Amino acid sequence: MIEFHLDTRSGVAPYLQVVHQVRQALRLGLLREGDQLPTVKDVVARLAINPNTVLKAYRELEHDGLAAARPGIGTFVTKTLSDASLAAHAGLRRELLRWFANARRAGLDDESIEALFRDCLRSASGEEVA
Numbered sequence: 001m002i003e004f005h006l007d008t009r010s011g012v013a014p015y016l017q018v019v020h021q022v023r024q025a026l027r028l029g030l031l032r033e034g035d036q037l038p039t040v041k042d043v044v045a046r047l048a049i050n051p052n053t054v055l056k057a058y059r060e061l062e063h064d065g066l067a068a069a070r071p072g073i074g075t076f077v078t079k080t081l082s083d084a085s086l087a088a089h090a091g092l093r094r095e096l097l098r099w100f101a102n103a104r105r106a107g108l109d110d111e112s113i114e115a116l117f118r119d120c121l122r123s124a125s126g127e128e129v130a
Helices: 015-027 041-048 052-064 084-104 110-124
Strands: 067-070 074-077
Touching: 015 052, 041 052, 052 067, 052 074, 084 110
Parallel strands: none
Antiparallel strands: 067 074
């Protein structure tokens, strides 16, 4: 089951952080059709946020066709976002972890690593990188 976390420094609304984490888990194959999302009560207890925040996130996931509430039971995943590229994730993840380790050895902190990664991602959009 997915465990949500919030980054209070991100500037992203808490409900959107929950939505993004579910979408990411769906893309990575960590959540599949039929999986149950944590109950609103559990998320509220874990993150110390307002229940309406969690409900808003779950409603947005429902609106996107990714989840469905079953009254009295919970909210369940109804659609996945992973595709055939999922098989390539393991090797790419290993390479990316090596890259992160090299960046750390070069003295980069989290913010510098993220800035460099995002810059390269934007540069590579639509281009083949060797």
